[in-house]
Amino acid sequence: MSGTARQSYKLFIANLPWTIGQKELLSYFSSFGHVANASVVFDKSIGFSKGYGFVTFSGRDGFMGxxxxxRHFIEGRVLNVQPANS
Incomplete structure (x- = not known):
């Protein structure tokens, strides 16, 4: 299938509480389907979360769900969830 673009099931997640790490993000979004990867972006200079991250699902069903x-809530905060730019 050369030349065919592979569908991406990656979401951009914003407004994360600073206490949320990869493990918690993966745990929350696993309720929608198999999560291939979950990551929280950290500020390398201070070691704290920048308040956003990414979740990639293995399949379309989890992504669509x-x-x-x-609304998504983690630790009382409403998350901003949208498809990630390729």
Whole structure:
């Protein structure tokens, strides 16, 4: 299948509490489907979360389920969840 673009199931997650790490992000989004990768972006100079991250699902179902949910809450905060730019 050369020349065919592979579908990406990656979400950009913003407004994360600073206490959330990769493990918690993976745990939360696993309820929608198999998560291939979850990462939180950290400020290397101070070691704290920048408040956003990425979740990549293995398949379309998990991606669509998480994308279509109206509101996501982690530790009382409403997350901003949207498809990541390729």
């Amino acid at each position: 998480a994308s279509n949910k109206n």
